[in-house]
Amino acid sequence: MYERLLKLIKLYLPEDKIASASPSSRISADLGMDSIGMLMLSMAMEEEFGVSFREPVKFDTVQDVLDFLDKNATRR
Helix, strand or coil: CHHHHHHHHHCCCCHHHHHCCCCCCECCCCCCCCHHHHHHHHHHHHHHHCCCCCCCCCCCEHHHHHHHHHHHCCCC
16 A cells, blocks of 8 residues: 555655655655645545545644555555
């Protein structure tokens, strides 16, 4: 799931940011993703993993996203 998530993140960030990404990377502070990028990533995750965002979710790190997907993904 981690590799699939990185492929999605890669769509919205420069390659050099992705190369240094790890589960502990902070999405905004370390990877530089802005709110528009997060919105686009959320929409891509809905399609790729079958998740639904019924209420606002705050992701600080890549691991936060992985934990959310672990609990909520319908497509693994």
